[in-house]
Each structure stands twice: as structure tokens, then as C-alpha cells.
Amino acid sequence: MPMTKEIEQLKKYVRATNYLVVTQLYLRDNFLLKGPLSETDIKPRLLGHWGTCPGINFVYAHLNLLIKKTKADILFILGPGHGFPALQANLFLEGTLEEIYSEAKRDEGGIAYVSRKFSTPYGFPSHSNPETPGVILEGGELGYSLSTAYGAVLDNPDLIVATLIGDGEAETGPLATAWHINKFIDPATNGAVLPILHLNGYKISGPTVFGRMSDKELISLFEGYGYEPIIVAEEDKGDIYSQMAGVLSNCYQKIRMIQNEAKEGKKDLPRFPMIILKTPKGWTGVESFKGEKLEGNCASHQIILKNARERQDERRLLRQWLASYKFQELFSPEKGFSEDILDVCPPPELRMGKNKHANQDEEKAVLELPETEEFAEDARKPGTIGSSSMRRAGLFLKEVFRKNADKANFRLFSPDETYSNKLDAVFEETERAFVWPTKEWDKDISPEGRVIEMLSEHSLQGLSQGYILTGRRAVFASYEAFIQIVSSMADQYAKFLRIAREVAWRKKIPTFVYILTSSGWRQEHNGFSHQNPGFVSNMLAKHGCFVKIFFPPDGNSMLETLSASLKSTGEIHVLVAGKTLEPRWLTTEMARKELLRGLMIWDFASDENPDIVLCGIGDYLTKEALAALSIIKKEVPDLKIRFVNVLELTALGIGDETCRLPFHDFNDYFTKDKPVIFNFYGYPEAVSSMLIHQSNPSRFRVNGYIENGSTTTPFDMHIRNKTSRYNIVMQATEVLADNGRIAQNSASEIIEKYKKKISEHRVFIKENGVDPEEIEKWTWKK
Helix, strand or coil: CCCHHHHHHHHHHHHHHHHHHHHHHHECCCCCCCCCCCHHHECCCCCCCCCCHHHHHHHHHHHHHHHHHHCCEEEEEECCHHHHHHHHHHHHHHCHHHHHCCCCCCCHHHHHHHHHHECCCCCECCCCCCCCCCCCCCCCCCCCHHHHHHHHHCCCCCEEEEEEEECCHHHCHHHHHHHHHHHHCCCCCCCEEEEEEEECCECCCCECCHHHCCHHHHHHHHHHCCCEEEEEECCCCCCHHHHHHHHHHHHHHHHHHHHHHHHCCCCCCCCCEEEEEECCCCCCCCCEECCEECCCCHHHCCCCCCCCCCCHHHHHHHHHHHHCCCHHHCEECCCEECHHHHCCCCCHHHCHHHCHHHHCCHHHHCCCCCCHHHCCCCCCCCCEEEECHHHHHHHHHHHHHHHCCCCCCEEEEECCCCCCCCCHHHHHCCCEECCCCCCCCCCCEECCCCEEECCCHHHHHHHHHHHHHCCCEEEEEEECCCHHHHHHHHHHHHHHHHHHCCCCCCCCCECEEEEEECCHHHCCCCCHHHCCCHHHHHHHCCCCCCEEEECCCCHHHHHHHHHHHCCCECCEEEEECCCCCEEECCCHHHHHHHHHHCEEECHHHCCCCCCEEEEEECHHHHHHHHHHHHHHHHHCCCCCEEEEEECEHHHHCCCCHHHCCCCCCHHHHHCCCCCEEEEECCCHHHHHHHHCCCCCHHHEEEECCCCCCCCCCHHHHHHHCCCCHHHHHHHHHHHHHHCCCCCHHHHHHHHHHHHHHHHHHHHHHHHHCCCCHHHHCCCCCC
């Protein structure tokens, strides 16, 4: 049990941090209350959240005590990121903030600096953010703290991530599912997460679900999740400090015991502790105002005393509130903070704000990669059938696992689809992680597995983020239709990464690699529900050059793209590839050349001085465009056609010229004035928006997924969305007739011919259930 002196020091420390929270929220001057608060002492805009902050300060202080006693390696993740002024107050007191922001000295000037800069233009944001030391989660959008924490402890056996989860946050779908990640964490080889569910009972305007559950219900729920829950409640304000300190100490001992027993071979289910902390909303703040309950109610969620700048009675109450912390006993302008407070802080190398895992050395993320030539296929004759991009990727990733087995710095995450997505070659080197009971007939499962499969894309996104932001590399593979589930999470991560890339003290972050497969173009058997390329459109609308979308046209291109992605840093890469046997188009050398620039004129399918340009973006769409080219050449032999393949969409100049890989002249590929037909994997609008600034944009036609699907045949999916070879032939013929390059009567005959082919195709598939041989067994001929 902690000594009385330590408890008294914790209380003083929390009083100091609570005071600093209030100064950040309200004050622009008179930070030490040297006189009455005047109108000019109050910020003109009162922004931020008060209600959760006292609990954050309470937890942070107790974690500091635990670190001092045990020398434990603890990373702190704050779920309710709107409690940032509390996190900032703690980073300020421990001295970490000053190491990055020199004006944040622990003196009167530093208090003024931190308070004035909070939630002001070009100051400190209102949420935890990438400019904050020790942070790997912003928390502005709730629900991702627990899964991110579990990602951080993977392959970090000495690390404990203390994760503070708001009870409002705990109502979200991502957080609710993340409790189950404990079933995948082997205590023998990984660190531990200590979840602290903060039950202050209220959201922004009403009670939380967890806040109205009984203790019995809460205990039953979390025992069912596989935890050992302990309730710490603010029943006696003088006792909760000792209670929390003792519980944290016991939790730490329990964690280490579980880990040590697992390392010795004990196979019992690892039931790690978790804490349910009950403190009032707005704890230690104003109890009530004008008959409205504030402390212990949703009314204290954000800013209370909202009119303190204009109203003297509210300023008077604000001053009484600040004075209740007796800050003059804790700080003096001459000597600074008292030794009792500073003594709570761990030594610099153990401070949570300086935890090395939140800003990991780049060397930890360096993978030993195999040569792509080991898995490449012979493509000297373009169009040879026999390339499966996902099979190539699986073989490559298998070797990545083998070569980096001793480093333990690479993971694959997938929602129960590793087999379906043709990546199962990895199971020749590793297994799927699982520490809960298994059956003798279970396949490719063990506690030590480095693949995590869970039918929760939210949890896998969070695991990937936590793993990557602590300096390791991961691939997240998913069906393209269901990756949409994490679009908002991916957006938040992109925002985090965008700022992190500009923060000088942050080390390089490994690139987040998505692989999207089982695309809508080959989900014809599952039907309309499995057809949705929206994630690509969503990511293309994001933050510029560091978000890159790749469409490898064949297996060799996939290998080059995957290898390059696993070497890059500071980006988000989305690799979109099919898993069926398709034509081989590019040799390894040509694939590397196209990857360098992001697009390429395919000489084997192109003529000089073209009358029209066809462009394929995506493997299945490229094949249809090339099949169309072959048909057009047969129908109009003297026609000249150029074929361009786009491997990476920023090559078209999305955002600005700096996004191009490297800068090139668009017209070198697509001519200045000839018609261009794009056959695109996703929604046509995603590419159309990139073309409006090009010269004569009316010459462009963009085909793509137009939300037309069903349970049908693969080729009928193209017909329904007007991306089939027949549709492109008719489209090109019409355009060239309008330009006078094809006679109108000839054009009409060609168009009618292929309209008939489409009609005949529908009759055929209704009778036979499959595409005709001329489609299924098509091979390339110019």
C-alpha cells in the first residue's frame, strides 16, 4: 500500500494539473490570480472540454507513481482526445513539453504560454494531436483507443499500454468490438494493454449506457469478455487515491505474472486485469450554477460558465473555482513548482510523454525483402494467361515472414479472408494468432501466429495503426466492398499522418499498406452487396501526395508495387488487385519502369501518331480495354490507337504537380487533342475530377463502376457498367465518327453489330450461367 506521503503528493499533483486545465480553458492573463478576474483576463472564445479532464489527471498521476516504483515501460493512450488540456497539463508538469516547445518552461511564463496557446489559431489544437509528444492517437473521433493500444503491444513484450477509455467512447462500434482483441495477444511474446474504462456517467447531453449499469452488470460483462475487472469508485474523496494506487500496483503484478507464466509454458487463458474507474463528470469543478447541477452531470461536459468574459458573477465563480485548488501552495513565481509535485514525475527516460515507442527509430521498421524476380512470371509474350496478382503477393509475403522472423517487425491483418484472398502461402511460414481455446481440427492457428484474422475491420484498422505508429510494418488485406467500413478511421489516420509528416521531431513512420481484392468486378457470384469500390474514391479525396492508389495490371506489377510499398515511409498505399488467373502483360523490368512514373504507354499495343487513346486503370478494366483495342483494329485496320496503362492514380496529377511520379507532361501520354477513353476500376467521377484542368477536357470519356450489379457472370458485370470491350468498341466508334475518322455508315454498322453481341450475350448467360468461350478463353492479339 502506498505511503501517506505519496498519496498526499498525488493529490497535490492532481490539484496542480486541474488548475492548469482551467487556465488553458479560460484565461489569457492573470494566471496566478493576483487580483480579481477582469473581462480582459478571459479568452474571447471559450473552447474545449472540462468534464473528462479531472479523471485524466487522476489516472496520469497514478501511472506516474507506478512507473516510479516499478521502472515499467508504459505508453499512455487517451481515448477521449477532447481531454487534451489535461494531457497537455501533465506533459507540461513532467517537463516533456519544454523539450519540444522551449517557451513551455515550468515557470510563470510557461504557464502563460501553454494557457494562451491552447485552442487558439496557430496555437495548440483542442484535441490530442501529432504535435503532442507521446501521442499515437488523436482521439478526436472516438472508438479507436483500445484497438490502437493492442496494435502497439504486439511484438513489444516489455511494453504496457495504459489506455483510458471514455464511457461515451465505449458505446461506439469499434470500441465495443475491440474488447475481443485480447483473444489474439500471446502474453509470452507481446506486451500488455491495461484498459481503464472511465465511467463519469455522461456524454455531451445525457447519460452513458455504461454509467447506468450496475456494478454486477459491469463485472459480468467484462468477465465475459475475458478480463479480470476491478472497480475503483469515488465514494470517499479521501480514499480513492489510495484505492487507485493499490489497484494499479496489483494490476501491474498480475500482468507480469501472466507474462512470466506464459513464457514458462503455462497455457491457461490469460485473463488480464482492466479497471473501471468511477468519478463524477467535472470532478472538483463548480457543483451547480443557477439551479443547474454541473459536477456529476452532462452539463459539465464542455465549457461551464460560458459567459465568464461578459458576466461578473460568472467570473467571480470562476475565480472561486480556481482558488479552490490552492495553487499558491503548489507554485511560486520565484521557485516554481514545489518538490512534492515534481517528485511525482518519473525520471526523463521513463516519462510517458517520452515513451520511445511513440516515436520509434526507423531501423526497427526496416524489412529484409526478397528479390521480386524470385516470384516473377515470364511475360516476354504479353497476354500469356497465368498471372494471379494475389497468389504472387502471397508467395512474396511468405518470404517476408521468413526473412524477418527474428526481427518480429511485420504482421498481416485480414478479416477471415487470408485463404479467400489467395494469400494463404504465408501459412507455410506462420499461423493465425489465437490464444483462446482451439480444436484439434483447427487449421493454421497458434498463439505465436503473425497473422491476425478478425471479422471486425475497425479492430484490424486500429491494430494496424498501433503497430505501424510504434515503428513496425503491416499489411491490411480486405475485400474491397467491406474496407469501406473503416473509411472514417482511415480519414482520421490520414489527418494524423499529414500533420506528423510536418513535425520535425517525429521520426519517419512506415507506410500503411492496404491490399484490396475480391473486387466488385469479380464479386458477380456474391452479388450487388459485395460490389463497392468507394474506398478508393474516399482516399483519393484525401490529403494529397502521400495517399497513393495503385492498380497493378498483372502479377509482376503487383510484386513491384508491394515491394516498394514495404520500403516506403510516411505514406498510405492502397493496392487494388484481383485474385483470378489473368494475362501477364509486363516483365519485371517494364513493371519497375511503369511504377517509377505511375503510368506507361504500352508499346506492344500502340501505334505512332494515334487517332484515339485507350487507357486501362485496374487489371480487369485493362484487359477489357485491350480486348476492345484488338476488336477495333480488326474492324478498322488502318486506325491508329495508343494504349496507356495507369498504375498509380496520382500520376494523372491529382492535387497538384508535385504529386506526379516524377513530374511529366500529361500530353506526352494522352496527346494534346485526340479523344481518350479511360476504363477505370472505380467510380468514374474519381478520374473525371482529375481531368477538368487538362486541355480540351471534353475529349475525355471515363468509364467505370456505375452502381449496376447483381449475381451474374464476370463479363456481364462489365456490360452492365458499360466497361466491356463491346461497350468500348461502340464508344470509340461513335467518337471517331463524330471526328470524321470513320465514315458514319461504317460506324453505324459496327455499333449495331456489337449491340447485337451484347444482346446475344445476355441470352447465352441466361441459358448457360457462364460467359461464352470467346470471352472466357480470350487471348491478346493486336
